[in-house]
Amino acid sequence: MSEGRVELDAVVVGAGFAGMYQLIKLSELGLTAKAFEAGDGVGGTWYWNRYPGARCDVESLEYSYGFSSELEQEWVWTERYPTQPEIERYANHVADRFDLRKDIQFETRVTAAHYDDATGRWHVDTDKGDRVSATYLVMASGCLSHRQDPRDRFTGVDSFKGDWYHTAAWPKGGVDFTGKRVGIIGTGSTAIQVIPQVAKQAEHLTVFQRTANFSVPAMNRLLSDEEQDALKARYQEHRQDAKESAFGVPVPMPTKGALECTADEQFEALESRWQAGGVAPFMLAFTDVLINQGSNDVVADFIRSKIRTTVKDPAVAELLCPNDHPLGTKRPCVDIDYFETYNRDNVSLVSVRKTPIEEITPNGIRTTEKEYELDAIVFAIGFDAMTGALFDIDITGRDGLALTEAWKDGPRTYLGIMTAGFPNMFLITGPQSPSVLSNMMVSIEQHVEWLSDAIAYVRERGLDTIEATTEAQDAWVDHSIEVGNSTLYPKANSWYMGANVPGKVRVFTPYIGGVGPYREKCNEVVAAGYEGFALSSSLATA
C-alpha cells in the first residue's frame, strides 16, 4: 500500500491517440486506469496544433485507428488529407464512442513519477495535487509535444508590442491577421502549412527562413463516397499492407536504384509521383534514396527543378532550393500551394542564414541587415522532439535513477518500448522505434497492443514486473544507431538528430529499419518468451 495515494493499476500520461487507445486496452484487461492530459480535450498533437492550414500529411483513411471495424466503417472522412479540425472531431468521436472521458483528467500535467523499490509501484504526482500509486506507467506523452519556447531562442520576445504565437499553442478561437504585417519564423512542415494561409489574410507576410526545405505537393482533394467505400471494403487487407511496409503506409516497394535507371525512367518515376502527390512515394521512388547520395541527388534535383519553375522570381526560387542536406534527412514536407505563395505581391522571403536574427524588438524582428516592422509574429520553430516531453517530468526508476541521468548520453531503450532500470514503465512510440518515421497511428496501435499483451502475460503468470535488460537494450541501441548511420540521415542538422535544440546530444533517435521488419522483431521477442526482458517479482528483484 502507498499511504495517502489513490491506488490504480495504471497511469497513462496523455490523451492523444496513444493514450486513448491505451485506456481502451487497459479496460479490456479489467484494469483500473486513469489518463492525465494537459489539454482540456483529447487529441494530443491535434489538440494543440490548431494553426491555420494544420493538416496531416498521411492520408485520412490511413491515419485512423484500425482496431475497431465498426469505427473504421462508420467514420466518414471528407478529404484525402485530413485537416486538424476533422482529426480533432474524430478524436472526440472516439472518446465518446468508447466512453473514455470518465478515465481522463483534463487540464492536468504529470510532474513526477517515481518508482518505489519497496512496493514495486509508481508514485505519480500532478500539478493539480493528485497523488497516485500505480503498478504500470504508460508514457503516451507524444514525440512532438514539448514545443520550443521562443523566449529561450530569441532575445526580446517579451518586448514585442504586437501579438506573437507559437503554432503548437494556437488560440482556440483562431487569429485574424487581416490588415496586419506578419512575420513567420521557420520553414519546417508546420510553417509550410501555415504560410499559404496567413499570406491570404495578412497585409504583408515576411518569412524568415534559416534552412530551405524539400516539399512535394499534397494534391489534396475531396474524397468521394465511392472511393471511400471501395477502400473500406478491403480495409483490413489495406491496413495489413501498412503494417508490413517501410513507413506504415502501403506504398509499392521499388526494385531499382536511381542510378540504375535511365534519365527517362528517373523522370517518369518522379513526375508520376509529383502528379499523384504525397511524400512516402517520393522517398520510395527508388531503392536507395535514403542511403546513396548520388540517388538522393537525382530526386533532390527533380524537386529543385520544380521549385525553379514554380517560383517566378529566380532569386527567391534559389533561396527556396534546399542545398545543405540530402532529401528526407530533415522531415520532407507535403504542401498545398507553398512555393506558389512566394509569387504573391504581399509575401517576401528573408534568409536568416545570410542575415541572422539578432533580436525581437518592440516593433518587430531585427536581423543583421535591418529591422522588419511587424504587427504579429508566428513562431513555427518546432519541438524538443522524442525526449522533451519525457524529460519534462521528474521520472526516477529503480534506486532513484533519474531518466535524465540514464539518458544523459542519448536515449537508451529496448525496442523503443521500455528502458532498463524503469520496471513497468512503457513508452509508446519511444526513441529507437519507427515512431516519427512512420504513420504514427500504425506505430501507436502496435505499441499499445504489444505492451497490453505484455501486461496480460506478466499478470497471467502471477509476476509483478517486466523490465528491459541492459544487455538487450545495449544491443538494440547499437543496432538502431548502426542502421541510422548506414543512411544519409546523420548528414542533416535535424530534430531526428536532436540538432535543433542547443546542448542536446546529437544522435539519430528514431528507428529507420522499417515498420514491417521492426514489427517482426517485436513479435519474435514475444515468441521467444519476451526475450531481452526480465520478468519477475518486484520484491525479489528490488
Ligand code: NA7
Ligand atoms: P521543425 O521541422 O523543427 O521546423 C522548425 C523550423 O523553425 C525550421 O525551419 C527551423 O530552421 C526554424 N527555426 C528553429 N529555430 C530557429 C531559430 N532560432 N532561428 C531561425 N529559424 C529557426 O518543426 P515543425 O513544427 O515545422 O515540424 C515538426 C514536426 O511536426 C514535423 O516534422 C512533422 O513531423 C510534424 P532549421 O531547419 O533548424 O534551420
